[in-house]
Amino acid sequence: MTPDKNQIAALLDRSRARTALLTDAVDDDELGRQHSPLMSPLVWDLAHVGNQEELWLVRDVGGREPVREDIDHLYDAFKHARKDRPALPLLDPAEARRYLAQVRAKALDVLDRVRLVDEQPLLAGGFAFGMIVQHEQQHDETMLATHQLRTGAPVLSAPPAPPGDRRIRGEVLIPGGAFTMGTDTDPWALDNERPAHAVDVPAFLIDRAPVTNGEYLAFIDAGGYDEPRWWSTRGWEHRNNAGLTAPLHWLQAEGGWHYRRFGRVEAVQADEPVVHVCFFEAEAYASWAGKRLPTEAEWEKAARWDPETGRSRRFPWGDEAPGPEHANLGQRHLTPAAVGAYPAGASPLGVHQLMGDVWEWTSSEFHPHPGFRVFPYAEYSEVFFGGDYRVLRGGSFGTDGSAVRGTFRNWDHPIRRQIFSGFRCARDLAPELA
Ligand SMILES: [Fe+2]
Numbered sequence: 001m002t003p004d005k006n007q008i009a010a011l012l013d014r015s016r017a018r019t020a021l022l023t024d025a026v027d028d029d030e031l032g033r034q035h036s037p038l039m040s041p042l043v044w045d046l047a048h049v050g051n052q053e054e055l056w057l058v059r060d061v062g063g064r065e066p067v068r069e070d071i072d073h074l075y076d077a078f079k080h081a082r083k084d085r086p087a088l089p090l091l092d093p094a095e096a097r098r099y100l101a102q103v104r105a106k107a108l109d110v111l112d113r114v115r116l117v118d119e120q121p122l123l124a125g126g127f128a129f130g131m132i133v134q135h136e137q138q139h140d141e142t143m144l145a146t147h148q149l150r151t152g153a154p155v156l157s158a159p160p161a162p163p164g165d166r167r168i169r170g171e172v173l174i175p176g177g178a179f180t181m182g183t184d185t186d187p188w189a190l191d192n193e194r195p196a197h198a199v200d201v202p203a204f205l206i207d208r209a210p211v212t213n214g215e216y217l218a219f220i221d222a223g224g225y226d227e228p229r230w231w232s233t234r235g236w237e238h239r240n241n242a243g244l245t246a247p248l249h250w251l252q253a254e255g256g257w258h259y260r261r262f263g264r265v266e267a268v269q270a271d272e273p274v275v276h277v278c279f280f281e282a283e284a285y286a287s288w289a290g291k292r293l294p295t296e297a298e299w300e301k302a303a304r305w306d307p308e309t310g311r312s313r314r315f316p317w318g319d320e321a322p323g324p325e326h327a328n329l330g331q332r333h334l335t336p337a338a339v340g341a342y343p344a345g346a347s348p349l350g351v352h353q354l355m356g357d358v359w360e361w362t363s364s365e366f367h368p369h370p371g372f373r374v375f376p377y378a379e380y381s382e383v384f385f386g387g388d389y390r391v392l393r394g395g396s397f398g399t400d401g402s403a404v405r406g407t408f409r410n411w412d413h414p415i416r417r418q419i420f421s422g423f424r425c426a427r428d429l430a431p432e433l434a
Pocket of ligand 1 (some may be wrong): 048052135139428
């Protein structure tokens with residue numbers, strides 16, 4: 001389970017190839033442009049991944065001289081809000097690419113020389129390298145969301161996702177009782193996924209698949225966006241202020257609903273999980289459907305708990321890393337896959353597509369697990385605990401398999417929907433059955 005140096009180098013290569021794909025796809029002028037105040041210009045993300053790699057692998061782990069200490073402040077995500085980043089004296093694309101290559105050469109040299117020993121927490125299991133791999137992949141997903149927000153001709157392409165299976169529908173009963181949430185053993189798990197701890201989750205029902213466009217359309221057609229009773233007070237207020245009438249990137253055209261995906265306008269596919277909805281929309285749909293969103297613990301139990309052994313798996317299908325047969329991850333496709341497309345990725349209890357396709361909103365706010373310890377820095381998670389966030393789980397088609405697990409926790413503001421966010425519903429057991 002612990003990756004060796006060759007595997008680490010291969011994962012560093014993989015994230016860099018993806019960064020190059022996303023940034024080579026547009027010209028220099030566009031790299032410096034901001035497509036939404038929610039997003040950085042792509043050229044900022046580009047140099048920022050290099051800067052984090054320099055800080056952690058070259059300077060901290062390697063103990064080497066700084067490469068470009070002068071630019072640290074420009075690429076500190078806590079110093080400049082995304083909307084202010086285009087005005088900074090950023091490295092131009094050619095400089096940024098040179099900088100990344102320089103840093104990478106040094107990082108690989110450090111990898112070659114260090115011993116990945118348990119005595120040093122940053123090196124145990126190659127953690128610092130894993131953190132940098134995941135960091136770059138997370139920015140790649142953010143850059144993919146920026147691509148989805150840009151206007152103009154399409155520049156990205158990918159083969160279509162595998163076909164679905166309409167038989168995968170309905171709900172699964174998750175029996176009550178304790179399960180192990182979080183992890184102590186996953187070498188690259190981040191601090192907020194730790195430690196492993198027992199959580200008692202009463203029996204509940206969870207959808208076997210994420211809510212589809214077809215199901216969501218029924219909510220729209222039933223006037224769901226115009227009925228305050230389905231919405232929370234805050235949700236309704238936001239629905240009105242933002243003028244929400246459909247998921248982001250949807251448009252009504254001749255012949256029905258369409259969406260714009262990476263520059264292409266296509267008819268909405270009924271069998272695909274709905275994507276680009278905010279938490280408030282997910283919550284409103286769930287109450288219209290007579291259901292609710294799962295809590296984070298419910299989601300994780302549905303995804304990881306193996307009733308036969310009583311242990312929690314790394315992924316719904318087992319402990320092995322995601323392959324193309326398990327889940328729609330890694331930008332292999334540019335859309336969620338239809339429901340039922342990944343039978344090999346189902347959980348022991350028959351819940352499908354928990355990993356990949358769309359990030360799934362849960363009803364939970366972002367709090368530390370009991371026994372949480374900051375590692376290696378407070379700005380990774382601790383400063384966000386207790387804020388106005390909801391937890392999302394499972395990763396999307398834009399999440400790389402190296403940057404997500406059954407324990408992985410993502411969080412965002414409940415109004416955000418430029419991310420690849422969808423959801424599935426859950427329900428309490430009828431009292432006579434519970
Ligand atoms: Fe970052």
